[in-house]
Amino acid sequence: MGSPRSVSGQDIADARFPIQDVYDLVLEGFLLHSLGEYEMPPKQGVHTRARSFMHAMPAYLPTKRLAGTKLISVYPENVERGLDATTGIIVMMDPDSGIVSDIVDARWITNTRTAMVSMVDTKLLAKENPVFGIVGATGSCGRAHIEAIGAIFPGSRVIVNSRSQERCEHLLDEFDQVPCQLVIRMDPEAVVKECDVLIVCTSNLLQPIFKAEWLRPGQNVLNVHGRGWPPSITSLVDRISCDDRSQLLDPMGGLTDAYPNLNPDFELGDVVAGEHPGRESSAHTIFSFNYGLAIFDILVADYVLTSM
Numbered sequence: 005m006g007s008p009r010s011v012s013g014q015d016i017a018d019a020r021f022p023i024q025d026v027y028d029l030v031l032e033g034f035l036l037h038s039l040g041e042y043e044m045p046p047k048q049g050v051h052t053r054a055r056s057f058m059h060a061m062p063a064y065l066p067t068k069r070l071a072g073t074k075l076i077s078v079y080p081e082n083v084e085r086g087l088d089a090t091t092g093i094i095v096m097m098d099p100d101s102g103i104v105s106d107i108v109d110a111r112w113i114t115n116t117r118t119a120m121v122s123m124v125d126t127k128l129l130a131k132e133n134p135v136f137g138i139v140g141a142t143g144s145c146g147r148a149h150i151e152a153i154g155a156i157f158p159g160s161r162v163i164v165n166s167r168s169q170e171r172c173e174h175l176l177d178e179f180d181q182v183p184c185q186l187v188i189r190m191d192p193e194a195v196v197k198e199c200d201v202l203i204v205c206t207s208n209l210l211q212p213i214f215k216a217e218w219l220r221p222g223q224n225v226l227n228v229h230g231r232g233w234p235p236s237i238t239s240l241v242d243r244i245s246c247d248d249r250s251q252l253l254d255p256m257g258g259l260t261d262a263y264p265n266l267n268p269d270f271e272l273g274d275v276v277a278g279e280h281p282g283r284e285s286s287a288h289t290i291f292s293f294n295y296g297l298a299i300f301d302i303l304v305a306d307y308v309l310t311s312m
Contacts, residue, residue, distance in 0.1 A: 008095075011308060013109040017312055023116055023155050026304055030120045031276060033300045037248065039274035041067050042299050046254035055080055055207055059257075063298035064099065067182030072302040074110055080207035083143070089207065090114060090144055094305040106307045115144050117300040119152035121247065121272075122203055122226045125292050126157070129245065129276045129283050130201050130224045135161045139192055140206035142166040142175050146230060149203055150175075154182035161185045165195045168228040193218050200224065204232050217239045221287040230293050231262045242288035244268045245275075252295050259293060283284070 036042055043064040049057045062073040076092035083089050092110035097103065126134065136153055141147045141164035153160050159205075162184045166172055172188045179186060189195045196202055196218040203226045206213070212234045219225070219241070227233075238244060246252045246268040253260055262264055272294065274280040283290060 008104045009039070009106045009309070011108045011312065013107065013111050016109060016112045016308060019308070020309060021308065023120070023151060025307065026116045027120045027123055027152075029157060029303045029307055030117055030124055030300055033297065033303050034124065034247075034273035034276040036065060037065070037099070037297065037299060038271070038277035038279060039063065043100075044248070044298050046251040048259055049300070051077065053081070055210060061296070061298035061301065063302050065299055066099075068306070069099055070096070070302045070306050071099040072305060074114070074298055074301045076110055076114060076137070078207065082144075088144070089189060090195075094301050096302065096305055096309070098298075106305070106309055108308060110301065111144070113298075113301055113308065115148035115305045116152070117304050118145060118294075118296065120156075121294045121300070122149060122228065123152050123156040124276065125226055125272060126201050126224065126244070128272070129222065129290050131222065131286065131294070133160070134200035134224070135163065135198065137163040137189075137195040137202045139165045139195055139202070139204050139232075140229070142168065142171040143205060145178060146205040147175070147179075148180050148205075149205060149228075150182060150184065150186070152289050154179075154184050158183040159185075161187065163187050163189050163195050163199055165189050165192055175238075181253055193244065201226065204229055206232055215241065219289055221289060224290050224292065226292045226294065228294065230259050230295070233263075235263055235265070237291070238266050239264045241291045242285070243270075243283075243290045244291040245270055245272055245282075245290060245294075247294040247297050251297075252293050259295070266293075291298040 047061045049059040058077045064071040094108045096106040191214040270280045275282040
């Protein structure tokens with residue numbers, strides 16, 4: 005038995021995969037989720053520092069004959085130490101023998117599939133030609149969202165925000181070739197009030213930073229990191245969407261500690277499959293908690309492995 009194949013982050017960067025392909029894979033994953041053609045327990049984690057976590061995320065797609073586990077860590081303070089905030093690997097395993105076949109760096113896969121979930125959410129639930137706002141835009145997740153918007157919604161106005169004016173200005177220089185109009189707003193309230201689709205890419209927060217009164221009818225809020233709002237927000241918005249209800253409501257690793265009354269109205273996969281209408285009124289404010297699905301990780305990891 006040979007050693008598992010290893011694919012590094014540099015290998016993936018050098019391959020320059022078209023990110024539109026990840027959008028299609030996310031759509032496929034949502035359809036499989038709606039059909040129930042997967043096995044995926046809620047993610048398990050430990051928390052060695054405040055605002056940080058290590059997660060284990062196993063998944064199995066029987067119709068695709070794919071199985072694997074992502075081991076992922078998010079440590080926001082790493083940035084100040086010159087380290088990546090998000091690190092991890094995806095361990096692919098043979099579904100017949102359980103033998104590890106491949107080990108793939110998880111950073112690009114995690115950031116890109118997360119951003120493409122947001123693009124699917126926007127396509128299905130938001131108004132046409134929306135103005136985007138990204139809070140936490142200078143981190144790896146926020147940057148992936150800028151690239152995704154450029155690929156799926158070219159020409160869009162994108163309001164970017166972070167705690168550092170200097171990093172925001174550097175972001176505009178770095179993404180000057182992306183087909184979007186990037187503008188900086190240092191005040192989160194201004195971002196919320198000016199955008200149609202708010203994407204919250206802040207790292208794990210200890211306290212809420214947003215207020216319900218900043219919202220207006222018809223907005224979409226995509227909570228990539230979901231702890232930025234007061235607990236009462238779930239009773240104040242019109243509809244709540246999620247990627248996986250059981251994971252979101254899991255008492256150990258879900259978000260019910262932050263939002264005790266959290267009760268999603270529908271799963272996004274059911275909208276993809278045509279089983280739920282999604283947005284039912286142009287005036288509805290829709291909150292999305294797309295908490296991250298391991299089925300997407302193994303689909304994209306398989307794409308990387310078969311494309312190289």
